[in-house]
Amino acid sequence: MKWKSLVAFAALFGGAHAADAALLLYQLEGTVPGKYTASFTLDTDRVPSISIPNNSVRYNGVPITFTRPNSTVVETAAYSNSGPTFSVLTSQGGVFLGYLGGFPTQFSVYGPQLFTGTTTAPVFLTGTFGLSDIPRNRTTDPIQVNYTLTVTDISSAVPEPATWAMMLVGFGGIGTAIRRRTITTRVSSAA
Structure with missing residues (x-):
């Protein structure tokens, strides 16, 4: 018996074990008028498209909505292998959104590291992070813009x-x- x-x-x-999957909402907002904002969601169960040890984690096929400060949607891009990506940089911290080959609607902002763990199995952090861009052309665009990245867990309690x-x-x-x-x-x- x-x-x-x-x-x-x-x-x-x-x-019985704790739930591993989470759906994270990323919202990136600039502090200077005329700069774009971006938002997207990421399923944490998703396997990275490309993982470069001690460098970056890249996800292709992430739908990202770029918006102007007056709330006009500029573009909603579903990123693919041939086009834009969502990358989280580990060596410098921060995030890159946009086509790797160059595209007018893209962000390359730097700040704290946004995940823990390895690039093959990242554990994404939630909270509010201060990021800033590096001007591409210091003559025509000399302003360094600060951004706020808010990462929120929007998973339901199912x-x-x-x-x-x-x-x-x-x-x-x-x-x-x-x-x-x-x-x-x-x-x-x-x-």
Whole structure:
């Protein structure tokens, strides 16, 4: 009997673990009028498209919306292998959004490192980060712009399938335990 209980306990609680997946919302906003903003979401379960050790993590196919400060959507780009990417830089910190071959709507901003772990298995940080760009042409665009990057976990609190299975087995076990009880009823009759 003890062996069966041990197996049942292991089956119920062996599959329970914390949820690893999260959906993160990235919002990048500049502090100077005339600069673009960008927003996108990233599923943390997604495998990086390219991982360069101690350099960067790159994700292709990330839909990014670029917006002007007057809320006009400039472009929504679904990044692909041939076009733009979302890269998180580790050696310098910060983030790059845009076509690698050059595109007018892109950001290359620097600041703190935005994830922990390795470039093959990054763990993304949430919170608010101060970033700044480096002017490409100090003669025509000499202003260094500061940006605020806000990373928010927008995952819903829906249990994972293993948690649902554990709950169903638990309720079934309670039902079985109640049903197995034998209830004796005594009937007394007046004779």
